[in-house]
Amino acid sequence: MTSQAPVETSGANPEFPETMRRFMERLGFGAKPDRAFPLTGGVSSDIWFVEAKGRRLCIKRALPALRVAADWRAPVERNHFEYAWFQRVAKILPDAVPPLVGHDEAAQMFAMAFLEPEANPLWKRNLLDGKVDPAFAGLVGEKLAAIHAATAGDPKTAADFATDASFHAIRLEPYLEATGRVHADLMPQIEKLVATTAATRLALAHGDISPKNILIGPKGPIFLDAECAWYGDPAFDLAFCLNHLLLKCIPVPGGVDRLAQSFERMVMAYRGRIVWEDPPGFERRCAALLPGLLLARVDGKSPAEYITQDKDREFVRSVARPLIAEPVATLLEVRNRWLQRFR
Template sequence: MTAPEAGLPDDMRRFLADLGIQGRDLRAHPLTGGVSSDIWFVEADGRALCIKRALPTLRVAAHWTAPIERNGYEYAWFERVREIAPAAVPPLIGRHADGNMFAMAFLPADRYPLWKALLLRGKVDADFAAAVGGILGAIHAGTAGDDRTAAAFATDASFHALRLEPYLLATARRHPDLAGRLEAIAATTGTTRLALVHGDVSPKNILAGPEGPVFLDAECAWYGDPAFDLAFCLNHLLLKCLPVRDCTGPLMDAFDRMIGAYLPHVTWEDAGGFESRCAALLPALMFARVDGKSPVEYVTGETDREIVRSVARSLLAGPPDRLSTVRQRWLDGLRR
């Protein structure tokens, strides 16, 4: 979405000059919809690009701050992933010297529609979900056990501030009877360091490009638990069943296909152990998206929120070993 014409901030103008973009006939306006960054569309010198700058306080109802250094790690995630899956990241233009602002090519919505928008319109493509799972698995496999990548993304504090605290620990504070279980899951996630994690693999951050998925918004990049990325994305496929009930079957097919494309890449640990950890994390993330600091905006009615809470509670009480169990419990909850 775009906002009305507005003047580009001076620091962004200087950044463009540093990139060699002189700004003749410059047009610019802010892009809206994000909660964690200022993002501007810029057209200048015959080029269309985006400039992204991290905000110290996120635009959500609950008070939520995060280190602005995450902007530099996002750019570094794009650079690292480009070595593994070049078509899966946007073309990069340059990074500001202080690391808190960068520029990338603008990808127009007519050629790169947002996956979230497609899903909410009932356009569920299981092949695309499989492609997301396959690329995600390749990224994790390609960085697992890589000391260089681990050192470059030692962002434990940022990941805690952006993910563990506002999702799992905030939900634990709201539900004291589940606090022990949620805190244990957060501790397991936070101390598992195996591969490069995106941290926000959501349909709102994935474009359906002509060459396949393009991943955006890697602000939470961290060398940690790859199970977080898979669980985070699978959670969105489950929750989308609430606003588009008629697409429950296709969404569950997409859920299965994503898992099926991902799991063959798991060579850094026992695949069964990985799946068990992912299945335990998934219901915690389900709960977090209704009662954490960043609830999804499309689960609106109390009846739907109670479905999420009920299913998540039952799964947290007896953690499943398999993702298929989570899937079946979710379907059972929808039918009640």
């Protein structure tokens, strides 16, 4: 949904919001920052770069309606849970989240350190530029599994992130249910995916594990944008990220082999760290969900912006639809079906 993309919006900049100004003052940065401008890349929140008293920060405020073509609304309280996800994960993997500065519960906004892009490039940008590193994908799988393992079966974390309604509004409805309305013949299978995902409560999920929300930090991946944080099915996180590695083959055809290797490295790194349930059962659930997410990125409410040609949309449908109708047992089988048709 967002990233710490260090790009100033084009044209005349709006005034620094008064609520953010007051927030900065309460945090001890004074009433007037040295520099402030909105960042690009966010559809679900207002995100501002702020420089004050020698510190460079990001301030993020949740929006009630997302900036997309479809009517997509979500509770602003997700900002609270995003901040709480960062706090929880900082205790597990301190280097995997941005340093936090403060939270304004009433205004549903928080401040975090701005991570300099030269030292922390955005993974999505690298992938689209053809810089595909399978080893880094393996690190993402490793760190993601560590978060899931550390929170699995934890009653307090489950109570703190009982965000089922928000997760439905931000993920299950706009991705899967909306896609089912387009592909009515697959609605029973898609409804089953929704029901299984909604009913599975095993660990703390991020909900938007995407290359646009992962920085390549000096010490490994840094996760951003945890607005969809939810105590639920960890398979959703892995499937959501693997989905992007397959889809990137379309704009980066020269990187297909390395993207395929990245997919496998992530699966292997993650699968070897599943301790909270039977690994084959987890993988069957993940492999069933992945084609639904593939189809959602061409026919749901949040289509991938780099898939612009009808022939490419039809290609995605040609792979995803049969796999939704008849799910396979392993993630590598999903990948292999994709590669067979792509090549």
